[in-house]
Amino acid sequence: MAAHLTLAAQPQFFRGASIQSRLLGLGLRHTVRPALGMWARLPFEIFPPNVIEHAAKLLPVHEGTMWRTVDLPSCNSEWLQAKGVSDITGGNDRAILYFHGGAFLTCGLNTxxxxxxxxSYASEQPVLNVGYRQMPYEPITESVADGVEGFRWLLDQGYSPESITIAGDSAGGYLAFSVARAVIDKGWGQPAGVVAISxxxxxxxxxxxxxxxxxxxQTFPMNAVAKLTDVSLxxxxxxxxxxxRVDPVNMPLADMPxxxxHIGSREVLMADAELMANRLVSAGVPCDLQVWDRQVHVxxxxxxxxxxxxxxxxxxxxxxxxLAEREATGTVPVSVSAPVQAADAAAVL
Structure with a gap:
């Protein structure tokens, strides 16, 4: 227990911000942030079409990636395999369930x-990328329900609960923890782990x-965060x-995987990341909290x-x-290596 608490109190800090990352932050600060600030000040709710999702169809993917459409009961999803990654038919019995970000309002499978x-490539595992229902058409509880259906689909394909990692970014991080909680509460078993990005x-x-x-x-003004809370409520x-609806930080956590x-050192969501990490380790659950120097949201x-x-x-x-080692040996893998420099891992992907 003490080691877990030390990990939360002293998260890994990845020092250094490249010119590219600083330019990205500068661009967001002068485009996305003011646009979100204007949206937050509107005296009424307005939700423009998800243009970014349609435009993203033109973006290239990692070389050699294959994907196909999967129809879940209430949403479209896709089964994706990076180059060289096999699925259960090829003997790979592990998979990832992924939820995209977008504040429950925008983005999707294409983005x-x-x-x-x-x-998928880095993890050497196939991914079910869930195109869950979003606000303003459906509440967050329906987004969670779609995620649970995604987990059920993986079970139906032959994957065991303990071989499925649940991951997501931003709003998808909310879903990753919420779906893990829902799956455990249903008695389906404990997932392998949870990965939450910003x-x-x-x-x-x-x-x-x-x-x-x-x-x-550099991405979110505080008034936009408060506006999103009002919209969801x-x-x-x-x-x-x-x-x-219970937020992940307030869920029972002792039986979570x-x-x-991951969080950028200046993100407004750092408060959520720190709170969740501390509550997880206080409940006896290992949490590897990694803070990335001056990096932007996702x-x-x-x-x-x-x-x-x-x-x-x-x-x-x-x-x-x-996480496969945890299943095989009963031990819990927690990163103890020194933080890598960006250049050291750049060639891997």
Whole structure:
């Protein structure tokens, strides 16, 4: 228990910000951040079409990646295999269940296919990328339900619960923990682990408002975070589920699987990452919290040209592959290696 607490109190810090990553941060600070700030100040709710999802169809994926459509009961998803990665028919009995980010309002399978393909390659595992239902059409509880159906689909393909890692970025990090909790509560078994990239884990904005990063984030102004909370609560109320949704930081955690959390050092969501890591290890659950120096929200998606992103995906791959050792030996793999420099892992992906 003491080792777990030490890990949470002293997270791994990956020092250094390349020119590419600094340019990315500068670009977001002067485009996305002010646009979100304007949206938050509107006296009414407006949700533009998910244009970015349609435009992302033109983006290339990791070389050699294959994917096919999977129809879940209430949403479309896709089964993706990076180059050289086999599925259960080829003898690979491990898989990843992935949830894209986008604040439960935007993005989808197209925007995240490149990131998912790199995670598949680094982890040497196929991925079910879930195109879950989102606000303003459906509440977050339906997003979680779609994630549970994704887990059920993997079980139907022959994967065991303990061979499935659940992962996601931003809002998808919320879903990764929520779906893991739901699966355990259903008695389906404990997943192999959870990977959360820049996760939103607490819709109560108080902790973020009082955090040192409240006004340092290059992507999200604080008023946009508060607006998202209001939108989600109103959506719940309209659907008659107010008071029934529990955020990941407030869930029972003692029986959760090992987790890895990635967060940029100046992200407003650092408050959520720190709180979740501390609550996990206090419950006796190993959590590898990695803080990346001056990296932006979900910088891993920029792996094509940001070296720190490639290094971070390498870390994710190492963690996910190490979960197989836990199943085989009953031990819990926790990263104890020194933080890598971005250049050291850049050639891996």
């Amino acid at each position: 995240h296919r490149r990131l998912v393909s790199r995670i 996760p939103l884990l607490d819709f109560d904005p108080t902790g973020k408002q009082n955090h040192r990063n409240a006004n340092r984030c 109103r959506m719940d109320t309209r659907r008659g589920i107010s008071g029934h 090992p987790a890895m959390i 910088f891993q998606a920029a792996a094509a040209w940001v070296p720190e992103a490639r290094a971070a995906i390498h870390e994710i791959g190492t963690f996910v592959r190490g």
